[in-house]
Every structure is written in C-alpha cells, then in structure tokens.
Amino acid sequence: MVERRKPIPINKAVEMVMNYRLKGQKEIISIHESDHRRLAEPIIAKNNVPSFDKSPYDGFALRSIDTDKASTNNPMEFEVVEHIGAGQVPTKTLGKGQATRIMTGAKIPDGADCIAMFEICKSYERNNNPFMSIKRKMNKDQNIIKEGSEVLEGKVLIEEGTIINPGVKALLATFGYNQVEVAKKPIVGIIATGTELLEVDEDLKPGKIRNSNAYMIASQINKAGGISKYYGKLADEFDTSYEAMKKALDEVDILITTGGVSVGDFDLMPAIYEKLKAEVLFNKVAMRPGSVTTVAVIEDKILFGLSGNPSACYVGFELFTRPIIQHYLYNKKPYLKRIKAILADGFPKPNPFTRFVRSYITYDNASVYVHLAGMDKSNVVTSLANSTCLMVLPGGTRGFKAGDEVEALLLDDMYGQSDF
Amino acid sequence: MVERRKPIPINKAVEMVMNYRLKGQKEIISIHESDHRRLAEPIIAKNNVPSFDKSPYDGFALRSIDTDKASTNNPMEFEVVEHIGAGQVPTKTLGKGQATRIMTGAKIPDGADCIAMFEICKSYERNNNPFMSIKRKMNKDQNIIKEGSEVLEGKVLIEEGTIINPGVKALLATFGYNQVEVAKKPIVGIIATGTELLEVDEDLKPGKIRNSNAYMIASQINKAGGISKYYGKLADEFDTSYEAMKKALDEVDILITTGGVSVGDFDLMPAIYEKLKAEVLFNKVAMRPGSVTTVAVIEDKILFGLSGNPSACYVGFELFTRPIIQHYLYNKKPYLKRIKAILADGFPKPNPFTRFVRSYITYDNASVYVHLAGMDKSNVVTSLANSTCLMVLPGGTRGFKAGDEVEALLLDDMYGQSDF
Structure with missing residues (x-):
C-alpha cells in the first residue's frame, strides 16, 4: 500500500514547474485603480521632460546680449514687460532692453535666452512702471532648463512587469496614462481536503481541527497578486473530491489543493490525478518541510498538491506557486529575493x-x-x-x-x- | 512680501505632529476580507493547541502497562479493535491486550497512554481479525502530544496593531475568528493646487505640467493603509481653494494639500490656514527636500501642506503623514524602519x-x-x-x-x- 517515491532536488523541481509557466492576459484599467498592479506594457515618455524651456529659479528672463556691457560699475536697466507664475504662459516676446519677471517652473518667454536669479537683481518702479537692473554679464542658455533635458520623448522609462508603486504611479500621471495596461490577475482555486477539518465558524469537536491552510493560502495568493477562489473543504472521499477538482479546474487558472498528498491510507490525491489524466511532474522533493509537495499539469492548468501541514503548505506555495503567479503577472524577476x-x-x-x-x-x-x-x-x-x-x-x-x-x-x- | 520663516529640526517637527495623533475607530469584518488590514484586538488562543491528546505518528495506540514484559524474545500481541484516520474519532476504549491503529494527528483513544510507531510493530491477521505485536517496552505518555502542549487557552498570541499577513490569517482561522476586529481605515483627502497643473487625461499645453503628485500621494495613502479621496486640482485662487479645503475638512480624517506652501507670490496656503483658523504647528523644517512642509491642526483634523515639488511631496508624506496613519491603524511601530x-x-x-x-x-x-x-x-x-x-x-x-x-x-x- 505504501508507494515508494524518489525525491527530486529542489532546483530541479522549481525548474520543472517553471517549464509550464504561462504569461497572463492583459487588461486596461484606470490609473486610479492601478496601485500594486503589475504593468503589462512599458511606461514610455510620451513627451519631452520638461516639455518646454523652463526656469529653475524665481527671477527675470532676459536677452543675454543686452547684458554684454553689465558690470558692478555699469548696471544695465530693463523694462519689466510681464510677470508670470508657474502655469501662466508668457504672452510677450522680449525686445531689446526688456525683461519678464518669472517664477520657478515657468516657461521662458520668446526672445529670452537666460534667467537672472531674483537675488542678484534690483527691482524698482519708475512712473508706476516696473524696472529691474543687473550688474553682471549673463550667458546664452544660463539658468535655462532646456526642453527634453531630463527625458526625451519615446524613451522607455519602466519595464513591463514592474509593480505600480507610488513613484511609478507618478510617472503614469506625468505622461498622461489615464488608462494603463496591466497584467490580469490569475484566478487561483483552493480546495482543502481532510476529514479532520472544521470550517472557521464551526465549534471545535474532538479529533477535529479548524481549516487554517485555505485561509493562509488565500492570503498568500492575494499577496502574490492573484485572485483566490475558495471551493471549500472536502472529506477524504474519492468521488466528491474528484468532482470538486474537475469543476474547479474549469473555472481557474491555477488550482491548489491542501492535504491528501502523503502516502497514508487516507490520502487520495494520487488516484484523483490519475483519473483527471493529469501529468504528475513530481510528487516528492528533497526538502523539509514540504517533501510531499506534488505538482501536476492538465492542458494549460497547473495543479499544486500542497501538504496539509501548515508550514509545509506555506513553503510549498512560496517556492512553487508564487513564481508561477509572478510570471503570469509579467514579472521578469519571479523568484523570492x-x-x-x-x-x-x-x-x-x-x-x-x-x-x-x-x-x-x-x-x-x-x-x-x-x-x-x-x-x-x-x-x-x-x-x-x-x-x-x-x-x-x-x-x-x-x-x-x-x-x-x-x-x-x-x-x-x-x-x-x-x-x- | 517674502515672509521669514525659522526652520525647526526634523525630530522636533515629527514630535510636534505626533502630539496630534489620534487612534482610529474599530470595525468588524469577515476573515475573508482581512488581508493586509491591521488588528484592532489582540489574537487570543480560544482553545488549547492541540485541543486533544494526539498522535505524532502513524502507528498503534496502546496501554503501556501491557508492554511491560515485551522484549526482542518476547513479542506482546494485541488485538486491533479499531482503525482511525485524522479527523475520525476513536469510539472504543482500550481494554487489556487491545490496540487501535491510528494515523498522524488523530485523537488518542480512551484507555491508551502511548503510541508505538508503525515501523516498530508487526501487523497481521488471524481468522480475518487484525492483530499486531511489539517487541519493546513502551512508557506512559510516550509519543503523545498532550492537549495544550503548544498553546494554552487564553494566551495572547498577536498584539493589536499587527498587520494581517498569511501567517496571522492562519492563526485567525485556527482560533475561529470568523469575524475580526480591525482598525478602520482613515479617509485622507487630497487637494492639488497650482495654476500650472493639468489633469492626467488633458493634453499638454505650453507652460503646463500634468498633476502627478495627487496620484503619487493616493498611492502612498493606500500603501500606508488609508483610503484616499481626491478632491481635484485647483488654480491658485484664494476663494476657490478656501472653499474646497473647508468642504474637504468636513469629510475626511486627514487632509493633504500639495503646492502653495512656498513663499512665492502665488502661494496662498498661509492665508487660507489663517482664515480656516488652523493652528500652524510649523511651516519650515530643517531638511532637504521638503523644507517648506507645513502642518496645521483644526480641532481633531490634521492638515498636511506638502510641497508641490514631487520629491519634497513624497518625503513630506513618508516622514509626517505616514506615521499619523500608522498610529491611527493601531500600529505601535508607526515610523519607517x-x-x-x-x-x-x-x-x-x-x-x-x-x-x-x-x-x-x-x-x-x-x-x-x-x-x-x-x-x-x-x-x-x-x-x-x-x-x-x-x-x-x-x-x-x-x-x-x-x-x-x-x-x-x-x-x-x-x-x-x-x-x-
């Protein structure tokens, strides 16, 4: 009755599972719903950054040529023709001897080719008209953040598969990704088996324990980026278990069972795999805990038979199921760090x-x-x-x-x- | 026009903000919805673990006294009266010379006081009745996991404020927490100010940039465990900004604004705080970036005036807003590690x-x-x-x-x- 199983090395087991990895579907969602999802498209700079020549300082936009003769003893005077804040657009083209008062981040007016910081200039009024003067020679392009100097349009900024964290979301917003293409979450079914299991809302009975594995795994699935679907707990009975697994396989991308994978008298999984015509990749791994972890494939579905022991179940998920989910989500680094x-x-x-x-x-x-x-x-x-x-x-x-x-x-x- | 502000040390600033921390409300939710929430009650062992004396091995439950004379040359024979798997409950009390076949995790039958591992016993049938024999003396309590030996009922296992990870969820399930009391998520409002801001779905225009801070902060709020509520972006106009902030303050637990906190010509926040009768805790911190971060309080609401500069905004949130949210969520370790x-x-x-x-x-x-x-x-x-x-x-x-x-x-x- 006790079947002999040959344990395979852990690296080999992980490799065998990953041979059956599938990339998931894509879906388009609102940027508002995108936290913690994984990109299914790269983020590309859709415009130059900055998208216009801008000022790094509060100060005055000038024509540098007009400052050629400026010195401590020879201040040059300019007529201030406009006063613009960030987001306000300059409307006047600077002519000879003219300046524009400008705020940090604002667009450089036409005609101007440098910014003099507010602190090095003198501001005053004459006949109710604003003027400024400067005692230094300025150079062309001095203090101007040029269009595209941070990023040029078309550059790939973030790879597909990257998780959307606050900084990534800021990039999405900056480049107008009001909608974003993300990896669809795989649906991962959970079936707990074991006659000894009680549901969480049931009172303890002699000989029974509450089913905690299914809840733990649901949490691991969510954390890994999947959607968990709990099919309930089953007694160790062949027909019920077979039917439940067959039904679940039609509805999920990945199916996890807990329990029933040992070689004890009441462990049914091997027979169920056979009737399902699942190809068992391995049923014993040279590791502790989780040595009885079984992985099988049926067409494009992967079936993880995890141990009923909580630690073994946890470890089996993290080592084998999590990388499959991560790959499904386009993550190019699917393994635990x-x-x-x-x-x-x-x-x-x-x-x-x-x-x-x-x-x-x-x-x-x-x-x-x-x-x-x-x-x-x-x-x-x-x-x-x-x-x-x-x-x-x-x-x-x-x-x-x-x-x-x-x-x-x-x-x-x-x-x-x-x-x- | 330019107001002089005295920067306060960063530690002092954090301390001043945390003086206004509030603990949040509690709410009861289903265990199924509890991932990543924070406990508002400790998890207490609601029963002994294990909740009954159980077997660590596949084997036979015996009365140790019946093995007193067992030795290599003197095997003791037992009648196997029952065969129980995990979750099946023994129904027969063992008498002299009787044994029960038992599986890992199963309850020890009445009368038995030790477990002999399957491997050291001999099983056989006689007249179609199952028997076993053993050649070793067993001791009382040998190979029995006693009720409560892992955890005694009433023990505090996990503190309130702990985040519900897969292992914590397993504990909730084990102890029958079908419903769990968690910290209610604070509602954190966001208002972005700045005439230069475009919404994410708007086309770029000269002199304008897209509002990325509000999206970044919404993501930071979600990550920190709050619920973000975006009130849109506002031009730098006093009345509109004042009204929007007043309305938002009625609806949120915490309000964040971005921009408008510098001392430039177009920065309105100081005047709005005054009209709101908010007590400004500080408006300049000796740090880079984020030196113009302003924090104010109005009754039991905290108002964070973060910089319009993305990095400064990000840092201001992580240093000042995040710990307030974490404390609200009962986390006793509210600061970044x-x-x-x-x-x-x-x-x-x-x-x-x-x-x-x-x-x-x-x-x-x-x-x-x-x-x-x-x-x-x-x-x-x-x-x-x-x-x-x-x-x-x-x-x-x-x-x-x-x-x-x-x-x-x-x-x-x-x-x-x-x-x-």
Whole structure:
C-alpha cells in the first residue's frame, strides 16, 4: 500500500514547474485603480521632460546680449514687460532692453535666452512702471532648463512587469496614462481536503481541527497578486473530491489543493490525478518541510498538491506557486529575493535535506542577521505569523552555529530576482 | 512680501505632529476580507493547541502497562479493535491486550497512554481479525502530544496593531475568528493646487505640467493603509481653494494639500490656514527636500501642506503623514524602519541640512548597501519609481564617500519601528 517515491532536488523541481509557466492576459484599467498592479506594457515618455524651456529659479528672463556691457560699475536697466507664475504662459516676446519677471517652473518667454536669479537683481518702479537692473554679464542658455533635458520623448522609462508603486504611479500621471495596461490577475482555486477539518465558524469537536491552510493560502495568493477562489473543504472521499477538482479546474487558472498528498491510507490525491489524466511532474522533493509537495499539469492548468501541514503548505506555495503567479503577472524577476545573512541562533541538528526555516531578519551596523521565528515550542503556533523570510539550510551531515553565513528568501520583498 | 520663516529640526517637527495623533475607530469584518488590514484586538488562543491528546505518528495506540514484559524474545500481541484516520474519532476504549491503529494527528483513544510507531510493530491477521505485536517496552505518555502542549487557552498570541499577513490569517482561522476586529481605515483627502497643473487625461499645453503628485500621494495613502479621496486640482485662487479645503475638512480624517506652501507670490496656503483658523504647528523644517512642509491642526483634523515639488511631496508624506496613519491603524511601530547601510556611491557635496535622498538597497555577503536612485540627470524622472528607501544624510560641512556608514529609512517594510 505504501508507494515508494524518489525525491527530486529542489532546483530541479522549481525548474520543472517553471517549464509550464504561462504569461497572463492583459487588461486596461484606470490609473486610479492601478496601485500594486503589475504593468503589462512599458511606461514610455510620451513627451519631452520638461516639455518646454523652463526656469529653475524665481527671477527675470532676459536677452543675454543686452547684458554684454553689465558690470558692478555699469548696471544695465530693463523694462519689466510681464510677470508670470508657474502655469501662466508668457504672452510677450522680449525686445531689446526688456525683461519678464518669472517664477520657478515657468516657461521662458520668446526672445529670452537666460534667467537672472531674483537675488542678484534690483527691482524698482519708475512712473508706476516696473524696472529691474543687473550688474553682471549673463550667458546664452544660463539658468535655462532646456526642453527634453531630463527625458526625451519615446524613451522607455519602466519595464513591463514592474509593480505600480507610488513613484511609478507618478510617472503614469506625468505622461498622461489615464488608462494603463496591466497584467490580469490569475484566478487561483483552493480546495482543502481532510476529514479532520472544521470550517472557521464551526465549534471545535474532538479529533477535529479548524481549516487554517485555505485561509493562509488565500492570503498568500492575494499577496502574490492573484485572485483566490475558495471551493471549500472536502472529506477524504474519492468521488466528491474528484468532482470538486474537475469543476474547479474549469473555472481557474491555477488550482491548489491542501492535504491528501502523503502516502497514508487516507490520502487520495494520487488516484484523483490519475483519473483527471493529469501529468504528475513530481510528487516528492528533497526538502523539509514540504517533501510531499506534488505538482501536476492538465492542458494549460497547473495543479499544486500542497501538504496539509501548515508550514509545509506555506513553503510549498512560496517556492512553487508564487513564481508561477509572478510570471503570469509579467514579472521578469519571479523568484523570492535570496540574500545572505548571518545566522543569529545555532541550529545544531543536521538534516540530509535542504531545510526552509521560518525566520525573520534584523539589521545591525549594516549587517543582516537571520533568526528562527519559532525557537521554542510555545512559538511554533505563531512562528509563521512572525516570519519575514525563509532561512535556507543546505542538507548535509553538519549543523549550523550562530555566526555562520546562510541564505534567506525574503517573503515581503516585491521586486524578486530572475533566478531561483 | 517674502515672509521669514525659522526652520525647526526634523525630530522636533515629527514630535510636534505626533502630539496630534489620534487612534482610529474599530470595525468588524469577515476573515475573508482581512488581508493586509491591521488588528484592532489582540489574537487570543480560544482553545488549547492541540485541543486533544494526539498522535505524532502513524502507528498503534496502546496501554503501556501491557508492554511491560515485551522484549526482542518476547513479542506482546494485541488485538486491533479499531482503525482511525485524522479527523475520525476513536469510539472504543482500550481494554487489556487491545490496540487501535491510528494515523498522524488523530485523537488518542480512551484507555491508551502511548503510541508505538508503525515501523516498530508487526501487523497481521488471524481468522480475518487484525492483530499486531511489539517487541519493546513502551512508557506512559510516550509519543503523545498532550492537549495544550503548544498553546494554552487564553494566551495572547498577536498584539493589536499587527498587520494581517498569511501567517496571522492562519492563526485567525485556527482560533475561529470568523469575524475580526480591525482598525478602520482613515479617509485622507487630497487637494492639488497650482495654476500650472493639468489633469492626467488633458493634453499638454505650453507652460503646463500634468498633476502627478495627487496620484503619487493616493498611492502612498493606500500603501500606508488609508483610503484616499481626491478632491481635484485647483488654480491658485484664494476663494476657490478656501472653499474646497473647508468642504474637504468636513469629510475626511486627514487632509493633504500639495503646492502653495512656498513663499512665492502665488502661494496662498498661509492665508487660507489663517482664515480656516488652523493652528500652524510649523511651516519650515530643517531638511532637504521638503523644507517648506507645513502642518496645521483644526480641532481633531490634521492638515498636511506638502510641497508641490514631487520629491519634497513624497518625503513630506513618508516622514509626517505616514506615521499619523500608522498610529491611527493601531500600529505601535508607526515610523519607517531605520537601518544602517554602507554608502555605495560618493556624495561629495555637503549640505547644512539633513537630506533624505531617494535610494535603493542591495545586499552583498550579509552586508547592506545603499545606492542613489537618481545618480545621473536622466534618472531624475524615474528615481522615485526605483526607490526602496530614503537615505538619511545628516547636515554639516562635509560630504560623504563610498564606504561610509549611513542610515536609511525602508519604504516597503510593513512592520516599522516605535521611535523616529
């Protein structure tokens, strides 16, 4: 009855899953709804920035030629013909001996070719008419921010797949992206299996536990940028489970089941995969937790059979499902960001398999430390809640001691990396 | 015309704003809608974990006393009276010489006081009845996970103010929080001022730029956990601006304006604050960018007058508005997480004021590096989009060189810190 399974290396497993990645659909939405979505088109500069020659200062726009003879002993006088603020448009072309009072950001009037800062000029009135004088020679183009000097029209500013953060949204607004093309969110179905499961609103009964995996995964899906669709929990019965999965597969882009993937007497998934004619990519991975993670494909759908154990379920999602969702969303860096960090706590027990340990990061004097989130038994229940990374401990014959450099996968980073 | 303002230190400014912090309202929502919200109640263990004595292994539940004489040469035989999976409840109380076949996670039957792993037992049938035998002495409580051994009922597991991440959501589900009390999101109004502003769907015109600040701030508000409400852009006209702000103040918890806070000829905010009878806490801060940031209070509303310059606007929000929103949401760590990092690029020009520079973090061999996001001119436009932190460069007479240790405020961290 107990089937023998050969575990495959974790890197190989990730590679096999990613061979079945699909790019998602695009949809056009309002800029107002675009926070935290991922671009399905690059942001391109639709105009020069600035889009007109502008002033960096409060001051006076002049013709530099008129200042040629200006010096401390020889102030040059100008008639101030106009006074413009930012957003006001100069209407007068400057002639010889004329100046325009101008504010920061305003457009340079025709005829002018330099800006003299307000502070180096003298302003006064004569016969109720405004005048100014200057004691310095100015050069052509002095203090003028030229059209296109920051960005030229047509330049690609932000790549597709980038998440829309406040700075990206500012760019969308700057270049008139009132509508923006974003990646459509994949619909990810969740089915929890296990006769021992109660729903969250049910009272505890002897021998039963509440279904927490489905809620946790729904949250992981949302965080990864998908839309979760919960199909409920099922008892370990073949026909009901098969029918529920068949129905769900018609409605989702990706289907996740939890539980039923072990080799115990009551674990039905292998038989269900067979009846669904799903191609099982692997059903055992050389890692802890999550070794019984199963991934299967049916036509263009991917089916993730995650463990019923909460930690294994969590890790299986982050390692295998999340990159598939990220790729679907056009992210060119679909994998969790992997950094090096100094192990803060000892981990003396060796394990032949690579372990992904619930952990959190701290910073001290420009160094990164990684701590176990569930050091003592009383923290086991809350350790997932307190985790900000998964520490990666390679399998082998030795343990790890405080001060060792180890790798950690950051769970809250939104940018990711291009290779696992 | 030009008013003299005395800049106050940045720490003092943050402290003055936080004196006017308000805790928000609570609301009860479904667990399904709770992702990324902040708890307004602690999560308390509503039952023991596990809630019954359970088995860690597949195996047989026995009475240890019946194995007293078991040894390699003297196997003890047991009648298997029942076979239970996880979630199935044992119905038979074990008598002398009886065993129950049990699966991982299942409840220990009455009468049993130990679990023998499947691998160390022998199973067989006689006369179509199941039997097992064991060659080892077992002890009382051996391999039994006792009720409450992980968490005792009543324990506070997660503090109020914590953000609901996938692990926290799993805890909510585990303890039957079908409904959860979360902090109500504050409504944050946005008014952009400036005659030079065009709306995002308008074509560029000479002398005009598109309003990007309002969109950027809406995104910052969403990211910080608030609800943004955009009141549109206004020309620099006193009456219209005053009326719009008065109306908005009746409808929001916090009001942000952008622009109009400089001391230029067209900047109206000071006069509007006066007519609104708002108490101005400060209108100049010893920092770059954002020195003209103004904060005022009217009854229980806080009014943030941010600069019209995009970088200054962004920084002003993160330093002053974000902590107010975070506190409103019960977060006990309302400030941006501040870490130390190694400066990757030189910054030779000194500045008398503390600077908050758009930057991003990289990791190398367990060290953290901070890089300028807009090193060359062509990156200025995209630098906010590429920033993941604000580098803090203290004011003074010297510049900074690559390799110096500096501080950085992390923009994407969701946990924060308790002091600025």
